Structures are given as structure tokens and as C-alpha cells.
Amino acid sequence: MGPADVLRVGGSGLRSRPMRVFLSALGIAIGIAAMVGVVGISTSSSEDLNRRLAALGTNLLTVSPGQSFAGDAAHLPDSSVDMIGNIKDVESVSAIGKTSAKVYRNDHIKKEETGGLNVYAARTDLPRTAGAEVVEGRWLNAANQRYPAVVLGPKAAGQLGVFRAGPDTKVWLGGQWFTVVGILAPNELVPDLDSAALVGWPVAEKELDFDGYPTTVYTRAEESAVSDVQSVLGATANPENPSEANVSRPSDVLEAKEATDDTLSGLLLGLGAVALLVGGVGVANTMVISVLERRSEIGLRRSLGATRGQIRTQFLCEALLLSALGGVGGVLLGIAVTSGYSTYQGWPSVVPVWAMAGGVGATLVIGGLAGFYPAVRAARLPPTEALATT
Structure with missing residues (x-):
């Protein structure tokens, strides 16, 4: 199968279970939103400090x-x-x-x-x-x-x-x-x-x-x-x-205060990482259940000539798409949180590009790891055994 076929087949698997996909993607989105939001708010605070120091003078x-x-x-x-x-x-x-x-x-x-x-x-x-x-x-x-x-x-x-x-x-x-x-x-x-x-x-x-x-x-x-x-x-x-x-x-006092805020930001980033890990477990759980529910589909495709590699690629693609949905949604939610809080505080709203790219990249890595075992398990199912469960 070509890339377009892989995406089409992987997407059809997600569309058949919209509520389960939404809840799994939401778990990842919360973790990514927390991480992007913390980085964005911290960066916005630093930018505000830099502007204030530039106006007040560090000399x-x-x-x-x-x-x-x-x-x-x-x-x-x-x-x-x-x-x-x-x-x-x-x-x-x-x-x-x-x-x-x-x-x-x-x-x-x-x-x-x-x-x-x-x-x-x-x-x-x-x-x-x-x-x-x-x-x-x-x-x-x-x-x-x-x-x-x-x-x-x-x-x-x-x-x-x-x-x-x-x-x-x-x-x-x-x-x-x-x-x-x-x-x-x-x-x-x-x-x-x-x-x-x-x-x-x-x-x-x-x-x-x-x-x-x-x-x-x-x-x-x-x-x-x-x-x-x-x-x-x-x-x-x-x-x-x-x-x-x-x-x-005096400007050193303001910078010391900012360093204290950075320590708190590090703690919140850790909590965001834990939330992201929990989201990854949710993806793995969703994919394992999907394999169990779709044994007949797997058996039918194998009997029609699909290889183990194609089955493995299909389910891995589903996991990556699911994670990507959560990652993109989390980045957008994190940007919204940063913008809202920065506006409330009167700060410039700044979300680093590396934080957005890193958020999506992290979800793809988590999705790949979470979907690898279910994809391998699906590929190893013998066609006769899979069809026998219909």
C-alpha cells in the first residue's frame, strides 16, 4: 500500500469509533496543553520582564x-x-x-x-x-x-x-x-x-x-x-x-523572582509529562481493544492477501493518527490558555515554535511506542484463528 492508502485505511479505523478516539485523544491533548501552556506562560512572563527591565533600565x-x-x-x-x-x-x-x-x-x-x-x-x-x-x-x-x-x-x-x-x-x-x-x-x-x-x-x-x-x-x-x-x-x-x-x-531582584517562577514552571512541566504519559497509556489501551474487536477484519484482510507488514502498518498508522489528533488539539489548547492568561496579566503572548513542534513530536513518539505492541499483535494473528472468531 502507498502512503495515501495507509492513511485512508488508518483513518477509517478511527472513524468507526469516534467517542473512544475522542476520549483517547483528549488524554493526550491535556498533557500537551499543560506543557505548551507552562512553556508559553513562562516565556510570556520572561518577555514581559525583559520589556520592563528595558524600560526601567538595568543600570x-x-x-x-x-x-x-x-x-x-x-x-x-x-x-x-x-x-x-x-x-x-x-x-x-x-x-x-x-x-x-x-x-x-x-x-x-x-x-x-x-x-x-x-x-x-x-x-x-x-x-x-x-x-x-x-x-x-x-x-x-x-x-x-x-x-x-x-x-x-x-x-x-x-x-x-x-x-x-x-x-x-x-x-x-x-x-x-x-x-x-x-x-x-x-x-x-x-x-x-x-x-x-x-x-x-x-x-x-x-x-x-x-x-x-x-x-x-x-x-x-x-x-x-x-x-x-x-x-x-x-x-x-x-x-x-x-x-x-x-x-x-535592583534589577537582580526582579531576575531572581523570575528564576523562582522558572522553578515552579519546571514542576508544572513534570506534571504535564505525567499527563502525557497517561495519555499514551490510553492510546495503547484503545489500540489493544481495537485489535481484539477487529480480529475478524484482520483475518479477512489476511485471507485476501494482506501481509503481516501491511497489517502492522495499518494499526501503527491508526495509533499515530490518534496521537497526532491529540497533539495538535493540545497545542491549540495550550496556545489558547497562554493567550488568555497573558492577556489577563497584561503580558505579551509568546509561545515558542520549538514548544509547539516539540508538543506534536512528543505525541507522535508516544503514539508510536503505545501503538507498536498492538500493531505487532495484530500482524501475528493467524488468518484461520482470526476468522474463527466471527
């Missing part, structure tokens, strides 16, 4: 004080910002300094109910370096940084019930009223700013007993020199005690 470095040799809290010199700015490959540098002040919606709130909000002194050039974006009002400037003006992070604004900036919007900060001049957008690279109240550096020193030491210095380095700048940043920020300066790269 942001931070320096914060660690601990002294005696275990006491250390601090960065007040000249650390200027010293870092002198590094050759640094594009911009800014800083914030934590104060002991607390912020409340009004002066009737109990002092113990701080809500976990921190008050920081901030430099006017912070948005450029830290990637902070003002969505309401404006940022601190040379005119208002010396006066009781504050910019709130999005979480801080939500907790304080502040949704609009302006001269009539005030919060109780450090024992006096501060005017809310701006509200920030969420900052994924610098999440500490989301729960912060930011005031001008001069007013913090004057009104809030701020000591003037920066607690976090933000540095933007040239993309090609990030590693070089990172290696000298601690020693530059604190030349006398470089070991007391902690240097980090």
Missing part, C-alpha cells in the same frame, strides 16, 4: 550603609554622593536619607499608628536617577525643598487617604503640617519609595532633626560599564570603611 545601582566591625549601624559620609558622581562612567547620582519623623493623615491620629510609612529627605534630582515618575502634582524643586512640602509614594498616599495634590491637601508630618505637592507612580525597581513620604533635604535638616547622612544612594551607570562601576562603588562611597557599604543592583 541602576544602590549603595546603603551596612554594619560596622563592632556590629553597630554604620552610615555613609555626607560627601558620598559627590564622590560617586566623580566616577568616570556614572551618568547620574542621587540619594535619600531616612528621618525619625512620622506622617499621619491629621493631628488626631495616635502616634503609635504609623502605618509602616517612612519619611525620607530627598534630593531634587531623585526622579531622574531612581526612575520615579510623578502622576499627580509635581516633584520637589529648588523653590519648595526648603519649605514644608511633601511628595507621597502611591502606597503612602493610599494609606493616608490622599488622592490629589495641591495647596489645600496637607498631612501631619513631624509634628507640623506639610503640603502634599505630588504623588508618585509605583516604582518596581525602587519599591521603598512606594511607602514613603519624601521631603526636601534642607527642610528635613531644619525641621525634622535629620542628620544629613544619606541612607540610600542611587547611581545610574553607563550600560557597558555597570559591572566596573559596581566593583568600585562601595569603596568610593565610603573610602575609610568600604566594607560598611552595601552595593546592590
